[in-house]
Amino acid sequence: MALCLRKEQQFNIIECDNTFYQVEDILSKQPVDLIISHINGTNHLQKLGNIIRTDTSRKVVVAGESDREIIFEYIKVGVKGHLDNNISPELLKRAIRVLHDGEAWFDRDISSRVVDWFSDHGAVARQSKQNTSLSKREMEVLECVSRGMKNRGIAQALHISESTVKTHLYRIYEKLDVKDRMSAVLKMHQW
Numbered sequence: 001m002a003l004c005l006r007k008e009q010q011f012n013i014i015e016c017d018n019t020f021y022q023v024e025d026i027l028s029k030q031p032v033d034l035i036i037s038h039i040n041g042t043n044h045l046q047k048l049g050n051i052i053r054t055d056t057s058r059k060v061v062v063a064g065e066s067d068r069e070i071i072f073e074y075i076k077v078g079v080k081g082h083l084d085n086n087i088s089p090e091l092l093k094r095a096i097r098v099l100h101d102g103e104a105w106f107d108r109d110i111s112s113r114v115v116d117w118f119s120d121h122g123a124v125a126r127q128s129k130q131n132t133s134l135s136k137r138e139m140e141v142l143e144c145v146s147r148g149m150k151n152r153g154i155a156q157a158l159h160i161s162e163s164t165v166k167t168h169l170y171r172i173y174e175k176l177d178v179k180d181r182m183s184a185v186l187k188m189h190q191w
Helices: 023-029 045-054 068-076 089-100 108-121 123-128 136-146 151-158 162-176 181-190
Strands: 013-016 034-038 059-063 081-083
Touching: 023 045, 034 045, 034 089, 045 059, 045 068, 059 089, 081 089, 136 151, 136 162, 136 181, 151 162, 162 181
Parallel strands: 013 034, 034 059, 059 081
Antiparallel strands: none
16 A cells, blocks of 8 residues: 555655564654554554554554454554555545544545444443533534534534534534544544
8 A cells, every 4th residue: 555655755654564573663763654554353453552652643544454343443542544455546645645634534434334333332422421621512513423414414403503513513623623523523432
């Protein structure tokens, strides 16, 4: 994957296999914007978590694994995206730019599964009790977002205007220090 990005001089990306032998050496010698780690199961969970905690500005993305529960475990330690092994070079470049700008990247299937998982497990409802920075209405909006609702549906469900929904979303993003809906839902899960 990283090979098709070598022409893109604006990013310093390393791609690691199942061994991780060279990763710490590379990280100690040069700045790295993005790490693409090929995973199979949770073997690399602790290692990637340590890498993320060492430098939170560095983005880590996993590739290969498609099991929702395993990907969730990686999301919990701070992984910002998942790339399918069959991703096209054009879509890969777009994903890298999105990740570099601080947003999360998951394909539609994984995004849908994440939203479904949060909805099924009531994560937002549980987290609302622990969160004091969001207002009750903002929590209601975020709960609707976690169920996959669009702005119009949220407005109808909460009996508010779409512009009010947008205002609440803007405040939620600001308070949670995120840039998009998926990142807001993921951040709620991390609390």
